[in-house]
Amino acid sequence: NAQKNTMEPILLTLEQGGSTYPDNPHEGEEFGYILKGSVVLVVGNKRLKVKSKETFYITGKEGHYLENVSSADAKVLWVSTPPVF
16 A cells, blocks of 8 residues: 555565565665665675675666675665655
């Protein structure tokens, strides 16, 4: 039902070895805050480790997804505008 809103926040838990589905290029912007653990943010061919209490901000111009390559669960607050989840 989020499609009626301008932003879509989700609380995401990634288990050890888990990842989100790759998101194809799209209009809009995305913001994430790592609440627990760490993740690898993959944008195009770039990989960036993002740790607990750090944030990321990306546009949707390139394909992107998150991976949990650590030995513990990761929890992420992820906000997208416009909603794409």
